[in-house]
Amino acid sequence: MHPSTPSKDMFERIQANPALAASAAAAEEFAAAPWLLPPRSPAFPYAGVHGLADLMALRSTPAGRYPRAVTILLFSKAYAIMAQNSIYSLVKHAGVRNYLAVSWSQADFEACLDLNLPCADVSDLLLEPLAASGAPTQHDFVTMTWIKPAVVLRALRLGYAIMAVDTDISYAVKPLWESYLALIEQNDADGAWQHEAPINSGHFVLLPTNASLAFAEAWAAAGPASIPLKVAEQKALPALEGSHFVACRSLCLCYRCKYELFAQGRRDRVAVFATYFPSHFSYSPVGCTVGSQAWVPHVDPCDWTVLYMHPICAWGAAAKEGILREAGFWFMDSERGCVAEPGAASSVPACRPLHWRQPDAEAAHYSCPSFGLGLVHGRLPLLRTLFARVGSDPYYASYDRSLGNIKSEVDRVQAARAARAKAWGAVRARFLGYWAASWAVLLAYAAYVNRQPHGTYSPAQQAARVAPAFLAPAAGWLVHRLLSWLQGALDRRSAGRVKVLEGKLRKQVAELKDSTRYERTLALLQKYDPDYAPPRPQGAPSGRQLGKLGAPGNSSVTSRAAGAAVNAAGTALQGAGAKMFPVLAQLYSHAAGTLIADDPVTLGLLREAQQESDALRHRLIQAEGRAVALLQDNIVLKLQLGLPVEAEQAALAAWTGAAPQPPAAGPTQQGLAELPVAAEEGSNGGVDDASQGAEPASPKEDGRQQQLEGSKEEEEEQEAAAPGDASPDAAALDATRAGTRRRRSGRA
Structure with missing residues (x-):
């Protein structure tokens, strides 16, 4: 047209x-x-x-x-x-x-x-x-x-x-x-x-x-x-x-x-x-x-x-x-142009x-x-098209492209700003040297001009040759200030651009959260999911660092605190898990049917979360077995070093549900030699005839042997509780507690 x-x-x-x-x-x-x-x-x-x-x-x-x-x-x-x-x-x-x-x-x-x-x-x-x-x-x-x-x-x-x-x-x-x-x-x-x-x-x-x-x-x-x-x-x-x-x-x-x-x-x-x-x-x-x-x-x-x-x-x-x-x-x-055609x-x-x-x-x-x-x-x-696409793969792909483009632009601006700062730093590092060398040359030239015989240069010629030596400091300062101002202007421009892009990024993220009900879903998971772990604050000690706090050589107070913390956390998770998992399952069913029934992506995420929850429960039971073994090893090591073990025995009793055993009157050489043998008898269910006539090993070697045997027992118990049984979690927990009781009866 x-x-x-x-x-x-x-x-x-x-x-x-x-x-x-x-x-x-x-x-x-x-x-x-x-x-x-x-x-x-x-x-x-x-x-x-x-x-x-x-x-x-x-x-x-x-x-x-x-x-x-x-x-x-x-x-x-x-x-x-x-x-x-x-x-x-x-x-x-x-x-x-x-x-x-x-x-x-x-x-x-x-x-x-x-x-x-x-x-x-x-x-x-x-x-x-x-x-x-x-x-x-x-x-x-x-x-x-x-x-x-x-x-x-x-x-x-x-x-x-x-x-x-x-x-x-x-x-x-x-x-x-x-x-x-x-x-x-x-x-x-x-x-x-x-x-x-x-x-x-x-x-x-x-x-x-x-x-x-x-x-x-x-x-x-x-x-x-x-x-x-x-x-x-x-x-x-x-x-x-x-x-x-x-x-x-x-x-x-x-x-x-x-x-x-x-x-x-x-x-x-x-x-x-x-x-x-x-x-x-x-x-x-x-x-x-x-x-x-x-x-x-x-x-x-x-x-x-x-x-x-x-x-x-x-x-x-x-x-x-x-x-x-x-x-x-x-x-x-x-008015003028309507006539019958011939x-x-x-x-x-x-x-x-x-x-x-x-x-x-x-x-x-x-x-x-x-x-x-x-x-x-x-x-x-x-709007109808947008809402129809919410939760679909193209919907998230569109947000991914948009957010990725903004993030790439932010990274590009920040990289250019960093490169500019690096170049300016190199210029500043060399500027003084180059300026000083240039000024020295100008001063030498001015001195050379002044040493020439009278009448060699006219006053105007001599002034033109000598003046740069006096103007160089001011010129150098002005150039330095001009470069500094230019660098600052470019940095302010880059900072403003980054601020605008980050504002767009936050706005789109907020829109994504609103359209996918992120805040509501996260609040429900925080409230009812027993496996939810909040993000660790920056600077907080990691699990490896916490493990070092309870290693031999640190104070017994730290060791007792770590043992009590492990015990309290395990008991709380064990009790809360048994009570809250049915609630989470009920919540999942209700949410899938009402709250987010129109969001297939969120439904898929909830199903994946439920599967991960089952896997985490299995890993929790395995961790309980390892924690019991570590407490038992800690008791053995402290007995070998002559340190009190009341706190560890109390934690072990609270974990396994058995009454705490009184510590030995004093760790003698004979008692230390008999301790690993007793542990070995408890692990094997009886006394080996060949071990009765053998010489007692050193306490250090016995401790390592007991630790290896305990780890072997744990692996056997975990294999017995592998998935495929009718109740893998309960079987693993019973096997762990049975192994703990056998080791304690052997020591007794």
């Missing part, structure tokens, strides 16, 4: 040489104004095709996801100039090329052919015959209006998506079919109509659905009974509301209507129509304001609500033309575009910032 088409230059060339009109290029250039070519030109592909079904098959084009769509326009010779204004803006501004004009009388059909329009004779669809001669009567007018339901019904039965338009409509520069389909898809409706108590039949779209077909059949069937009552097709629509269609002006109302129809089992028989207010409605609270030439509001053609202008309350072609002209929607030069049998006038004589006639329409859709603003479908 461009304001210069069709061109005046080509029109004048065709007037001089009519043979040029027979080319396909001429037909394409004058597609928006075919009446400017000689009457009944054969250049158009539809020339000679006048049957309704054949012409629809020839003119139909895909629209959205519908492979066949047509636009029907009712043509009357009395409204020929009005029809030319409508077709010109329909093709040029609204981008519609699949239109065809239908006529019902011979005079109208002849005029349609003279204007080179794609004409179909539908006189066979008249429900009653028209007056043979004279001006049309009211009966004729009512009968003609019922042509529209009949044509719509035939198109729907053939599977077409159909747009029906009146000729008293002028269009803005917006894609017409795309706008209608966007509104229909947004509301999941069967069609879209202009709102008017309940709907206006001057401009609408119907999709080839079962409900639309049922509505069209009921609408067309009402014609025979309505014509004797002088009821036009528009006036018959209120009687069909509720029984054959429902109208809704918002997304929520449309979904409510569909819900009720589904509940009643009538969705396939009752059509749902999305409605929109007339284009001038937002500029005036009175629906018929653009129906009086006394006051026509200024309507912005770039407004997204303005798809076309339709003076619904005016009567007569002259009144409608005056309103459209005042509103800036009249594009034909009807050879037109019907003498129908053919109009030139107004912008040929007034170049700014269409300037307001082509000065919009953008030429997007009408009827829909675009934000609501965007």
